[in-house]
Amino acid sequence: MPPPFDVVVFDLDHTLFDFELSKHLAFERLLDDHRVPDPDGDLVDRFSEWAAPLWRRLEDGTLTLATLNQERFELLVERAGLSADPAAMAVDYLALLGGLGGLLPGARDLLDTLASSGVRMALASNGYGEVQRARLDQFDLGRYFDAVAISGELGHAKPSPAFFERLFAELDRPDPAASLMVGDSLTSDMAGGRAFGMVTCWYAPQLGVRPAEPIERPLSVDHVVTDLAAIADLAR
Numbered sequence: 001m002p003p004p005f006d007v008v009v010f011d012l013d014h015t016l017f018d019f020e021l022s023k024h025l026a027f028e029r030l031l032d033d034h035r036v037p038d039p040d041g042d043l044v045d046r047f048s049e050w051a052a053p054l055w056r057r058l059e060d061g062t063l064t065l066a067t068l069n070q071e072r073f074e075l076l077v078e079r080a081g082l083s084a085d086p087a088a089m090a091v092d093y094l095a096l097l098g099g100l101g102g103l104l105p106g107a108r109d110l111l112d113t114l115a116s117s118g119v120r121m122a123l124a125s126n127g128y129g130e131v132q133r134a135r136l137d138q139f140d141l142g143r144y145f146d147a148v149a150i151s152g153e154l155g156h157a158k159p160s161p162a163f164f165e166r167l168f169a170e171l172d173r174p175d176p177a178a179s180l181m182v183g184d185s186l187t188s189d190m191a192g193g194r195a196f197g198m199v200t201c202w203y204a205p206q207l208g209v210r211p212a213e214p215i216e217r218p219l220s221v222d223h224v225v226t227d228l229a230a231i232a233d234l235a236r
Contacts, residue, residue: 003119005199006174007146008235009167011183012125015104015203016111016228017135022101023048029100030093034084043080050075058126058157059188065128065152069094098134106228111144117236122147124167124181126188129153147171158185159192168196180235190220201225201234 013019027044030036036043051072057063063071073086073093114121123145125132129152136142149167151157156166168174176197183189184203193200201223208226225231 003117003236005119005180005235006178007120007122007171008114008180008182008231009122009124009193009198010145011181011185011189011203012123012132012135013127014184015182015189016107016141017139018101018104022097025100026093026096029096030089033092034089036082036084043076046080047072047076050079056187058151059159061157061160065157069128094128094131097128098131099138101135103139104228110228110232111141113232114235115144117232119236120171121145122149122167122171124149124158124163124183124189126151126157158188159195161192161196164192164196164198182231182235186218186220190218194220199223201231203228203231 010016024044027047031038031043038044051068054063054068054072058065058068069090070087073090076082076089077084077086111121121144123136123141125148127150129150132148132150132152136148142148147167147170149163149170151163154163154166156162158164164176168176168179177199179198180201181189181193181196181198182201182203183193186202190200190202199222200220202218202221203225205226207224223234225234
């Protein structure tokens with residue numbers, strides 16, 4: 001029996017790749033390299049909090065990735081009162097991100113299972129090309145995907161239909177209604193996939209630690225999974 005979907009499209013960060021680990025390792029190394037003190041050990045959390053509105057602006061198309069990277073370090077230096085060069089920190093941070101971290105538990109097994117079952121896969125990431133390409137190379141992920149779309153290379157970000165148009169053109173335009181979008185973000189992955197006509201699967205491991213209770217499914221979501229292994233049952 002053929003797979004139920006023509007193609008399964010995966011988000012990368014927080015879905016297959018442990019972005020939180022990568023971020024913390026890279027940020028810690030960055031502070032050491034730039035001799036920035038962090039006596040309370042919470043600077044990375046404040047950095048993420050200050051940058052969150054910038055990522056929302058990226059999704060709505062009012063900010064570019066290059067501007068985002070510069071602006072988030074300007075905010076960090078200003079609000080934390082650091083004696084550091086934000087432009088230099090921004091460049092060094094991206095270089096560190098690409099080489100640190102690892103896949104989420106079960107991600108490799110999932111990709112191997114789907115590949116061995118003949119499932120066609122693609123990758124769709126809102127991220128920096130140099131960072132995501134380094135991760136694809138380091139963890140030998142490129143061999144799983146027939147197409148890779150990275151917002152920093154395309155000039156469009158999820159949930160923009162233009163992003164998905166570029167990805168599906170590279171895949172020789174499969175039917176979106178027979179395609180599955182898997183990701184952790186309701187605003188970029190689920191909303192973007194649904195708007196493009198795809199079937200959506202929300203990867204929400206945070207729901208798995210709750211007491212047994214019905215899961216409220218957002219309107220943009222067709223399926224909800226709390227562990228990666230469940231995606232194999234859905235996609236093959």
